[in-house]
């Protein structure tokens with residue numbers, strides 16, 4: 005990436021083209037041939053563009069590839085003739101035809117579906133591809149090498165490579181001190197049916213929280229919950245969990261629908277004041293514009309009430325007892341209830357760092373309650389109690405949210421003394 009001075013783009017006025025801008029059916033029909041012609045023009049442009057690269061090489065096998073797969077092909081076959089395409093669609097047909105004519109055999113290496121391979125078949129060019137390379141999952145140099153061995157292009161290695169040490173799997177976790185942890189602890193304690201959504205909080209679906217039953221698409225949590233409620237077969241409380249920015253993006257229409265349909269559900273809006281999963285972008289609820297300027301902050305409670313939700317409560321995510329109580333009360337309400345869990349993300353927009361806590365080993369009874377939070381700062385210590393491991397806290401990770409101290413039955417988790425503190 006190259007950083008430079010911000011350039012000013014010239015202002016462009018609105019182009020008053022009624023037939024293009026207003027897609028009435030009659031206009032859309034008339035525009036369709038223009039779209040086809042434009043595609044052909046792009047294909048012809050790619051024929052002449054330096055983005056389409058023919059790399060001469062040795063041998064009869066010509067490889068056609070695109071994107072990341074090109075790097076793997078080059079690693080496995082550094083001397084082979086390669087046509088590197090600029091895009092999977094549209095194709096530079098003339099360049100492809102000329103390349104195919106020059107080589108006895110064509111092999112296409114592309115990720116997932118045989119899009120290019122099928123286009124070549126339509127063009128009357130015989131090419132191999134998906135019989136050697138998988139249709140599922142990402143490619144890698146190893147997979148591409150195995151494909152070329154299967155295709156008979158390269159020999160299998162004569163000597164077996166020594167076994168490489170296996171990487172210990174390390175599942176992703178919510179961050180230490182993540183404000184979403186308490187909401188999911190509470191819905192788990194309630195034994196609720198939980199419809200999740202797209203965001204970093206989807207990590208609550210895996211162990212140890214294991215607190216999400218469905219996650220389908222962005223904004224689908226509330227609709228899923230309405231569907232479950234209307235099916236009428238669910239005996240557990242039905243809860244939808246959705247992050248602040250996802251709610252703004254696509255959670256409001258299904259909430260309107262939930263109220264309109266009189267669905268018996270609870271919605272938890274996980275407001276961590278940022279769009280955390282995609283890198284901490286501001287949104288309409290952060291009070292800051294994408295240019296970093298002050299902006300109006302959306303008030304979630306007011307939106308919910310305006311939609312017609314009668315039961316709305318905001319709760320501090322770090323107050324575990326209050327969170328349990330509010331979510332229980334909300335789930336007992338007949339109709340749509342909304343809990344807004346309110347705490348900023350620990351990573352964005354500023355890195356939050358309180359004093360680390362520690363586990364008094366003599367007081368820990370190894371009950372593992374704190375482990376259930378899934379906080380990455382907590383791990384087993386060497387100390388044992390009644391055949392079970394006691395726990396310890398990594399002070400470099402702990403941000404002092406105190407959630408673990410709130411669940412500890414023996415008051416073993418406490419603030420660090422004086423110099424030990426972060």
Ligand code: SF4
Nearest residue numbers: 181379402405406408
């Ligand atoms: S206080 Fe406990 S739960 Fe919070 S970050 Fe530290 S170890 Fe994790």
Ligand code: SF4
Nearest residue numbers: 368369371372374412
């Ligand atoms: S909750 Fe308390 S007693 Fe239980 S394992 Fe954690 S520190 Fe030990």
